[in-house]
């Protein structure tokens with residue numbers, strides 16, 4: 859995961875030429891078809907919808923000050939699903955399929971805001 863030179867943020871992912879799966883982070887073997895050929899890097903779109911989420915009340919060491927926070931699975935445009943943080947003032951109001959926009963990548967973790 860890296861920032862572009864124009865200031866925009868992109869999610870570094872992979873696309874499998876064998877089955878067409880898009881996924882992140884990049885991996886040497888396709889997690890869907892097991893193929894290891896025709897795998898190439900792609901920039902995944904910074905927009906998607908909330909596929910699933912949980913509210914973390916008891917955080918692991920180092921993140922205690924951030925709890926409660928939302929950990930979600932975001933389905934990006936194009937179908938790739940990634941685990942990410944979702945920032946919202948009211949986690950109880952979050953709904954499946956809510957539109958999200960990538961706002962930051964910090965320490966390899968994507969942070970999305972409601973779009």
Ligand SMILES: [Zn+2]
Nearest residue numbers: 874877888891
């Ligand atoms: Zn594949």
